[in-house]
Each structure stands twice: as structure tokens, then as C-alpha cells.
Amino acid sequence: MSATLVLWLPPVAALGDGNAPDPAWLRVDDGVIVDSGQDDGWVDAWEKPERDNADDRLIALAPACDVPLRWLAYPEAAPAQAMAAARIDALKASLGDAALLHVVAGQPVEAGQAAPVAVTTHAAMTAWTDWLAARRLSPAAIIPAAAAVPPPEPDGLWSAEVGREQIIRTADRAYVSDPELDPLIAGGHAIAPLDAQRMRDALLLTLAAPPLDLLSGPWKPRRSWSFDPALVRLAKRLAIALLVVSVLIPVIHAFRLSADSNRADEAVVAMAKKAGVTAPDATAAEAELDRRLAAAGGGPLAFSVPASALYDAMRDAPGVTLKTLSHRTDGTLTTTLAAPRVEDINQVLLALQARGYRVTAQPMAGSDGQQMANITIRAVP
Numbered sequence: 001m002s003a004t005l006v007l008w009l010p011p012v013a014a015l016g017d018g019n020a021p022d023p024a025w026l027r028v029d030d031g032v033i034v035d036s037g038q039d040d041g042w043v044d045a046w047e048k049p050e051r052d053n054a055d056d057r058l059i060a061l062a063p064a065c066d067v068p069l070r071w072l073a074y075p076e077a078a079p080a081q082a083m084a085a086a087r088i089d090a091l092k093a094s095l096g097d098a099a100l101l102h103v104v105a106g107q108p109v110e111a112g113q114a115a116p117v118a119v120t121t122h123a124a125m126t127a128w129t130d131w132l133a134a135r136r137l138s139p140a141a142i143i144p145a146a147a148a149v150p151p152p153e154p155d156g157l158w159s160a161e162v163g164r165e166q167i168i169r170t171a172d173r174a175y176v177s178d179p180e181l182d183p184l185i186a187g188g189h190a191i192a193p194l195d196a197q198r199m200r201d202a203l204l205l206t207l208a209a210p211p212l213d214l215l216s217g218p219w220k221p222r223r224s225w226s227f228d229p230a231l232v233r234l235a236k237r238l239a240i241a242l243l244v245v246s247v248l249i250p251v252i253h254a255f256r257l258s259a260d261s262n263r264a265d266e267a268v269v270a271m272a273k274k275a276g277v278t279a280p281d282a283t284a285a286e287a288e289l290d291r292r293l294a295a296a297g298g299g300p301l302a303f304s305v306p307a308s309a310l311y312d313a314m315r316d317a318p319g320v321t322l323k324t325l326s327h328r329t330d331g332t333l334t335t336t337l338a339a340p341r342v343e344d345i346n347q348v349l350l351a352l353q354a355r356g357y358r359v360t361a362q363p364m365a366g367s368d369g370q371q372m373a374n375i376t377i378r379a380v381p
Helices: 010-018 041-047 078-092 124-135 183-188 196-208 229-274 282-294 302-314 342-354
Strands: 003-008 025-029 034-037 055-063 069-072 101-105 115-121 141-144 158-162 165-169 173-176 191-193 320-329 332-339 360-366 373-378
Touching: 003 196, 025 282, 055 124, 055 229, 069 078, 078 101, 078 115, 101 124, 115 124, 158 196, 229 282, 302 320, 302 332, 302 342, 302 373, 332 342, 342 373
Parallel strands: 003 055, 055 141, 158 191
Antiparallel strands: 003 025, 025 034, 069 115, 069 173, 101 115, 158 165, 165 173, 320 332, 332 373, 360 373
């Protein structure tokens, strides 16, 4: 069940003296006033330890002595235009430096309705926000107390008690009562007291739909970033799931690779068996097949494998010539290379080594002045 604590702010003059009385307050639960007072009972009503409902809110009411109200009508203007025009006109009609004033206008519900305008000072806003901050209070809104008084009958005035103040409400103004000025302002019209029950009903409507909020413009609270505990828990679960998936992917890949390798080894052993080779594993089967192919002059130990690599390496070294070439059944290719320079022969050797072959070379001088080298090349890298 959501609750609202309504707290009347002390007048700025009382705050300046340091003798501010206990504020008037009331507590509203689901649209019903359940408690009220003009003492420090609001502390228990708001700060009790069991209050943990996130929907609870604090509404502060600014005194009419510091925040008088006017209603300005612009029949031909749209609601948003009427609100902007009312703020400008109220600022022009106010006394004092405009930079020191805080003017807030409310937007009419429909075109043609009057727009409420509150005029106070930045000094007053500073005093109230500091007073609230000292008590660790963060209001959802600061509403002028005069805004809660409903409009009177035509050609009439209301006198209503709101908090600790007596407020006069005319058709277009709301201000704190002054016994000497009230008859002059009334101009012969009767000032009727507003029924207390009707005033309470009007206050509840004002709390449900505030016509304006002084916490706007430069006084609008900065957005505070908060984390939803449920979202934090969800983020943790997603992070754990991501970590598990990240670990499982390489593990599953390793299992699949191992299974594929086992199947390949089994296929090699089966093929070797068809060729008449009995071996306990794929490595032994491949070795026996290579041995038999080498004895037959084929397979990876055949002459064509190292010879092809040799000719490819000599293609990039046109100065190198082939003098002798022989091949053994173990896959070793023996050759004699000649070139005008040793660097040309080295180029061929480096190219063979880059292909993964094991190369040995024995340099010697030729009878015609060329550089020569006896080279052996292993057929299997």
C-alpha cells in the first residue's frame, strides 16, 4: 500500500531566525488521510524502520507567504503557449531583480483555462532544500500551499486554513491573509470561510495531480542512477551463463576433435588392414605403408616429391645448374649444384628449408671456376 507524507515547509523568515516551529504534516494512504499533526510526529510517520515501500513519496508544501499564486488566462492560446505566456507576464509584473526570482507556471488542462503561476525567490528555494537535506528528506515535489485552495464562487472569496496559514483565494489570486488588507482587496465582496472537509478533499486532489511543481527549471532534481536489484541478479545470471558457455565451447570442440581423430585413426587402420598391413594404431600403420611404398619406389618417399621441391627452388635462382641427381629408397635426394656465386646456391638451400625439408650441403670449387655443392635433401619434411 503506497503512502504519501505531506509536509508544510516553514516560512523563510522563520528559517532565517533559526526558530522555525515544527511543520504541519499529514499522512495519506491510498487517498485517505490517516494521520496528521503540527509537531514532530511526521518523523515516526515517515522514517519508521518498517517503511520499505518504494512507492511511498514525500510532498512538500511551500507557504503562501513566500509563494503567492496568480491565474492568468489566454483564451486563444494552446495550453503549452498559455503556460509560457503566463510565466513571462508574471516575471514582468514581479518586483525585484529577475535573476533572483524563481517563476513556475503550470500547464492548463484545456485551451482557454487559466494557467497557475507561482513566484518565489531562489533564496527561498535554497533555504527549503537545505532544510530538507539536513533531515535527509528528498521530496517528490514542492507545491505551493495556495494551489490547494479551490476557486470561489463568482464575485466571492474563500478564506481557508492550510497548514499553519490562513489563505485568501480569489478568482485569479491566492495569498496569505492579512486582516488589514483583506477587506480592501475584497472590495465589498464577502469573504466566506471554506468548509474544512471541502478543503481536505481539494488538498487530496492537488496531491494526486499537482498543478505545478517548484522543483523545475534550475531546481529540477538531477537524475540519480539506481540499479534494480532484480536486473542486477539477472545480469549476474547472464554473466555466469556466458562464462559457462565460453568454457563449454572449446571443451566440446576438443571432444569433437578427439572423436574425429579417433575415427580417422580407425579408418587408417581399416585401410591398412585391407592392404594386408596389421598394425595396433594409425601411426604404426602409416609407417608400415610408407616403408612398403618406399621399397616399391612410390609414396611420400618417392623421387618426385623432393625433386619437385628442388626444381621449384631453382626456378627463383636462374644462375644455378644441376650437375648430378640421384635418389635413394629412404627418400633422400642427392644432387650437385653449380653457380657463379655461393649466394645463388644458398638461395636454393634456403628455399628448400622454408618448405620444411632437411638439407645438408658440402661446398667445393669446380674446375671451371664455378662454385659447387654436394647437397642431400630428405624427402619427408
